[in-house]
């Protein structure tokens with residue numbers, strides 16, 4: 001419990017540092033910057049499969065999928081039964097991942113091309129033990145799910161805390177900069 005509180009306090013300090021610096025032009029520049037991307041799928045129609053027995057997590061993923069579809073850049077469609085989905089959405093009961101304590105994570109593969117990385121497969125996992133232990137609400141879990149699908153669609157982390165792609169956040173959903181970032185990633 002003490003370790004958890006210490007970690008949270010560190011997070012708050014980082015957030016406050018940004019707030020205190022908000023009068024500088026650095027923050028304004030950062031706010032208008034599109035969310036960076038690391039790659040994109042070949043087609044804007046992308047299939048997904050929810051691979052979890054929990055109806056709760058099925059609905060969390062479904063809501064996150066809806067949010068990205070609303071942006072209008074890519075269309076995520078449920079894979080037909082027997083069809084191999086591009087993106088797998090799942091949840092895990094193990095508290096610690098290889099990379100430490102993560103609320104969610106996305107594994108992916110891609111083809112390295114001259115102008116872009118072409119995504120071949122992606123699997124996003126919600127760490128349900130951690131989400132429960134740290135008291136995430138359903139809407140906060142949906143934000144984490146939205147963040148992970150953002151990675152699966154090719155977005156990287158944003159330095160802006162109002163972006164859903166901010167590296168350590170449970171409060172942000174898709175922001176304007178995320179929409180522009182996704183548009184940029186699929187423009188070519």
Ligand SMILES: [Zn+2]
Nearest residue numbers: 147151157167
């Ligand atoms: Zn991330």
